[in-house]
Amino acid sequence: MKPFVNHIPTKLYFGAGQLGMLGTLPMPGKRALVVITSGKSMRSSGTLDRVVKLLEHNHVSAVVYDKVQANPTREQVMEGAALAKQEQCDFVIGLGGGSPIDASKAIAIMAANPGDYWDYVSGGSGKALPIPNPALPIIAITTTAGTGTEADPWSVVTNGNEKIGFGGEMTFPKISIVDPELMLTVPPQLTAFQGFDAFFHAAECFLANCATPISDLYCLKSVELICKSLPRAVRDGEDLAARTDVALANTLSGMAEATSCCTSEHSLAHAIGGFHPNVPHGAALIMISKAWFKFYALRAPKQFAALAKAAGQSDFLGALDKLQRDCGVDELKMSDYGITREELPAINENAWETMGGLFELDRVKMNREESLSILEESYR
Structure with a gap:
């Protein structure tokens, strides 16, 4: 058997009703950037409101970035990161499917680092530069079952016709909440x-x-x-x-x-x-x-x-x-x-x-x- 390493540093809360844990768990900061898609489902279902209220109960304020598309783009990552900096957010929450959670990981990198996201991406036209500073802490709240991004460090972002997965140890979510009740619709x-x-x-x-x-x-x-x-x-x-x-x-x-x-x-x-x-x-x-x-x-x-x-x-x-x-x-x-x-x-x-x-x-x-x-x- 070949030697191997097993390292998944994410604390996972799994099961029906687990979203409620967001109101009592120790948070990695006091001001969150909540990343969602540009669609209506997080608002119309009431999930976004629930998350914001649970955060408030936990003495955390929230700013919402709601422009992520089904295939997150480099431009959306940079825009979300600029908002996080402007609003002095100290952690990022990805709420929804793989797209907003993937985007939240990339935003967490760029909210703490200079330059352009593609400076750090390896593959294609990415420059593969070392990332100088740790990413902001990430919380993943998944409302779909497809990408597994709540349990891995990878973020898939598109730049032109380059769609590339990128990440590392700093982009593992600190906390992930997997509540199947959020997936019923x-x-x-x-x-x-x-x-x-x-x-x-x-x-x-x-x-x-x-x-x-x-x-x-x-x-x-x-x-x-x-x-x-x-x-x-x-x-x-x-x-x-x-x-x-x-x-x-x-x-x-x-x-x-x-x-x-x-x-x-x-x-x-x-x-x-x-x-x-x-x-x-x-x-x-x-x-x-x-x-x-x-x-x-x-x-x-x-x-x-x-x-x-x-x-x-x-x-x-x-x-x-x-x-x-x-x-x-x-x-x-x-x-x-x-x-x-x-x-x-x-x-x-x-x-x-x-x-x-x-x-x-x-x-x-x-x-x-x-x-x-x-x-x-x-x-x-």
């Missing part, structure tokens, strides 16, 4: 897209060449829970037991990302999102998944047998197909999102140039021609 298709994102995080981290015995435990349990309960959560969003299973699977997949890593499937999906920000990340992954996992299947039979067993099937590719059909996402087409076949070579090249490091983590190495063939096979 997520629409069926979005539930499916998010659940598949978590599913692929777990499956990729299990297949990565940096996987450890600990990350394997997280991965296989995540796959098991998603195959068991994601179709139920899609069919009936108010099924709290199913929502709780999927929420736990999501958090476990984040723990897997903190102790192993995603691989080239995510490089390709990020490149699709970089060229077409209208494509939900989970949808991009779903559309290329069958071809990507087929490339792997015969080359890693031991790992695929373990994944199939966790999925409750004899064949993992069959389990993947069944899960997509059961969740109603098996007919997704790239062309429906405006992606053209002629763009595929540029998307493929972008994947290698911006997040090429993930190709290095593939247990089974592929080259540029093979990754392009996966995109071409996936195209409809």
Whole structure:
């Protein structure tokens, strides 16, 4: 067995009703920047008001930054960081799905450091400079189950057509609250897209060449829970037991990302999102998944047998197909999102140039021609 390191410094509060803990937990500061998306759901559901009132009860004042898009941009990170500095916020709360929590991590870096966020990002046109100062403390309150970002240090931000994951020890949330009651109103298709994102995080981290015995435990349990309960959560969003299973699977997949890593499937999906920000990340992954996992299947039979067993099937590719059909996402087409076949070579090249490091983590190495063939096979 190879030596490994296991380090997840986030204090996690998991379970129905756990949002209430925000009113009594020791906070890392006295003035919070609360980061949400530009959509209406956090306000219309009353969740934002609840969070602000709980903070007030805990003697913390709040400033809201509400301009984050589904794919957070460098510009939004810099704008949020400027607001945090102006309002003298001493910690950041990401409230919502992966987008605002990812943005909150990047904002926490830039609220405490000079220059531009892309000065520090590695990959693509990022300058990969060392970060001089520690980020502001981060609290993650997730209202969806997809990215696992509440349990890992990674933040995905877009700059032009570069969509790059970046982070480090300073961007682990200090506290994360995972309350499945906050997820009951997520629409069926979005539930499916998010659940598949978590599913692929777990499956990729299990297949990565940096996987450890600990990350394997997280991965296989995540796959098991998603195959068991994601179709139920899609069919009936108010099924709290199913929502709780999927929420736990999501958090476990984040723990897997903190102790192993995603691989080239995510490089390709990020490149699709970089060229077409209208494509939900989970949808991009779903559309290329069958071809990507087929490339792997015969080359890693031991790992695929373990994944199939966790999925409750004899064949993992069959389990993947069944899960997509059961969740109603098996007919997704790239062309429906405006992606053209002629763009595929540029998307493929972008994947290698911006997040090429993930190709290095593939247990089974592929080259540029093979990754392009996966995109071409996936195209409809």
